[in-house]
Amino acid sequence: MVIVKETAESTLTARPPHTAELLMASDGAVLDQDGDTKLDDVERADTLTPSSSNIESSSRDPFNIRNGLASEDQLQDLRRRRKNGKRLEKYHRRQNDLIQSFLKPMEEHTEDARAEEEAARLPVKIAVWASLFANFALCVLQLYAAISSLSLSLLATGIDSVFDIGSNVLLVWLHKKASKLDANKWPVGGSRLETIGNIVYGFLMGSVNLVVIVESARTLITHNSNDDLNELHIPSLISVGAALGVKFLLFLYCLSLRKASSQVEVLWEDHRNDLFINGFGILMSAGGSKLKWYLDPVGGLIIAAGVILAWGRTIYKQFELLAGKSAPHDFVQLLTYKATTFSDEIEKVDTVRAYHSGPEYYVEIDVVMDANTPLWKAHDLSQQLQDKIEVLPNVDRAFVHVDHETTHVPVRTPQISMILMI
Incomplete structure (x- = not known):
């Protein structure tokens, strides 16, 4: 069971750290503590099970958000309500779409966008x-x-x-x-x-x-x-x-x-x-x-x-x-969920920002890993997360920063000096 903990710094606690010392990659490679094997696709690795690579394991839904999906029968019952029935149905359909987007791997978001663009x-x-x-x-x-x-x-x-x-x-x-x-x-x-x-x-x-x-x-x-x-x-x-x-x-x-x-x-x-x-x-x-x-x-x-x-x-x-107007709230939620569940090595998500730079978005994410995480692993994980985000629809650039604590101020307001000329 995954626990989400919100602190004064608005930090998300992700899944607990590894209890074992091994990580299974998407091609079946095993990583040890010394990092002899190169880190592969972590998000895809989490989706694999011993029986089938097409069946998502429970680790792909650590917060059990799938339980929040409303069935078609429930939606029809909401629609039949006399007061605000259609609005309730529309709201829960949007929630269903949002949950499905959370559960979909980032590669599928990219592939779907490319298919739509090509079509x-x-x-x-x-x-x-x-x-x-x-x-x-x-x-x-x-x-x-x-x-x-x-x-x-x-x-x-x-x-x-x-x-x-x-x-x-x-x-x-x-x-x-x-x-x-x-x-x-x-x-x-x-x-x-x-x-x-x-x-x-x-x-x-x-x-x-x-x-x-x-x-x-x-x-x-x-x-x-x-x-x-x-x-x-x-x-x-x-x-x-x-x-x-x-x-x-x-x-x-x-x-x-x-x-x-x-x-x-x-x-x-x-x-x-x-x-x-x-x-x-x-x-x-x-x-x-x-x-x-x-x-x-x-x-x-x-x-x-x-x-x-x-x-x-x-x-x-x-x-x-x-x-630099902020990206839609649903997109920021998607980024937050994907960063939080990307790897067990990510203990917390400190900051998530997405804002316009022209018609597309710039994304900034600060994640927290254990202070003893090897440099190569911290680099490869953050780089992989950044690469996956940068190919999402409407994302121009992404920046992923790794820290080992959350005691620093996550948001710094730039100080603007003004010179009054008289």
């Missing part, structure tokens, strides 16, 4: 290039609609379509650039390039739409109320309507792929925003021609403001990634 490679490529070609064709249509109708609402949709092409080209270029950066000049790689590109592009979108807001406000202020309604330009509305239909199809296609690629997620958000922009633009342009003249400039102002707000939200999210 999504072609659909992602289709989404990127289809969006690029579609946006180029729709840009021509919407610029024609804006110029021929002189509608401010359609002008706002036309400007957005021009920048859609810029967004697609920028994403493709940054993706290729990030994979070819010189490691000597950029040691941490180019994972943050896409994040920086999204921020720059968002500021450009905001700047251009400010021009539309100013022009719409000027039209509202200087317009002569005795003027006739704007002329209804049917071809322009048909052009924007065609763009609306194409954007809807692209939105549906990217919807199921948005979790497979950060590129597709940005494209999905863009198509979603364009549905509102184009649909609202058609209504306000037609309203300015048939109902009240001021509906058209008001529509242009609202569309431009909506684009600025949408991209402002995107910029904020991207800044969070660059600033």
Whole structure:
């Protein structure tokens, strides 16, 4: 039975140290105290039993968390409850998924992620290039609609379509650039390039739409109320309507792929925003021609403001990634469990941190081993744990530090010196 003990330093006590002096490796090799045999895969070694390598032993579930799994019958009973039944079922299904992820070896997490990435490679490529070609064709249509109708609402949709092409080209270029950066000049790689590109592009979108807001406000202020309604330009509305239909199809296609690629997620958000922009633009342009003249400039102002707000939200999210926002709590829990149960040599887990450095995570883990653990064994175990974590989905870098005590302060707040100049 494994005991979890929480101290003032938030330290987890892992499984008890070895009572025997031998450790069985995944290939059947035995390690002695002198370290004559190289340490092999510890996590895989724990999963092996004498009868079958495919059956997990009880050591793979030292905290007996498997007992917390809710059966399908229990979930159905929860669902039938009158009050909060669906919420309870959803919560326990999430708990089931979390427990299953804990019990799954880290290699399986990596293999599953690679399989999903490989399966999504072609659909992602289709989404990127289809969006690029579609946006180029729709840009021509919407610029024609804006110029021929002189509608401010359609002008706002036309400007957005021009920048859609810029967004697609920028994403493709940054993706290729990030994979070819010189490691000597950029040691941490180019994972943050896409994040920086999204921020720059968002500021450009905001700047251009400010021009539309100013022009719409000027039209509202200087317009002569005795003027006739704007002329209804049917071809322009048909052009924007065609763009609306194409954007809807692209939105549906990217919807199921948005979790497979950060590129597709940005494209999905863009198509979603364009549905509102184009649909609202058609209504306000037609309203300015048939109902009240001021509906058209008001529509242009609202569309431009909506684009600025949408991209402002995107910029904020991207800044969070660059600033080092913490990884989701479930992922930190997974790291904590895997570090705690990785090897019997790990007595405690002192600190677990996972935070964004761009779209991917940096992971820092401090573990505690016995002070008499041989250096080679401490190094090999920590290196093996680090290697396994670094191939987990969305992990860019991992750092595993080994200590022999927990009396030091696990978290040090950096002291920032400020010089006041008078």
